[in-house]
Amino acid sequence: MNSAGLLTEAFDRIQEAVHAAVEGLSPDALNARVDDGANTIAWLVWHLSRVQDDHVSDAAGTEQVWFAQDWASRFELPLAEGSTGYGHSSEEVASVQVSSAELLLGYYDAVHEQSIGFIGGLDGRALDRIVDEAWSPPVTLGVRLISVIADDLQHAGQAAFVRGSLERR
Secondary structure, eight states, rough: HHHHHHHHHHHHHHHHHHHHHTOOOOOOHHHHHHSSSSOHHHHHHHHHHHHHHHHHHHHOOOHHHHTTEEEEEEEHHHOOOOOOOOOOHHHHHHOOSSSSSHHHHHHHHHHHHHHHHHHHTGGGGGGGGGTTSSSOOEHHHHHHHHHHHHHHHHHHHHHHHHHHHHHTT
């Protein structure tokens, strides 16, 4: 398996986990908090999608799906248009309300499609390209993609945990 195949497999597993956590849920379940300070499934999946969209589009030199396909207006969130959820307060987490599982999965799937399109053209040498010099050491494309995979899988797992908690209530 080459680098592109390995990365595609990882991103496909994120997609499977996201769909398993979201499919069939009502807006009430997606927007529910297990306690006053907890993240919702809606926020977790929106956030992991926004981070993937932001990071992969930056590395690919493309516009974020959030803007290019006008997902920002479809979600109608009371947040800064470029918000990714990083550093959100409890109140900001609560403000991420979605109207349907289809909306949430539609955005995630559009991000996934753009990510897979970019990753499919990569080879091992491309992964050594520096994509962020703000860190020491500078961040390579390979490290950035692994960071996205790790973050997304953690949040997808958290969404699955929240779903299980809500279903046991």
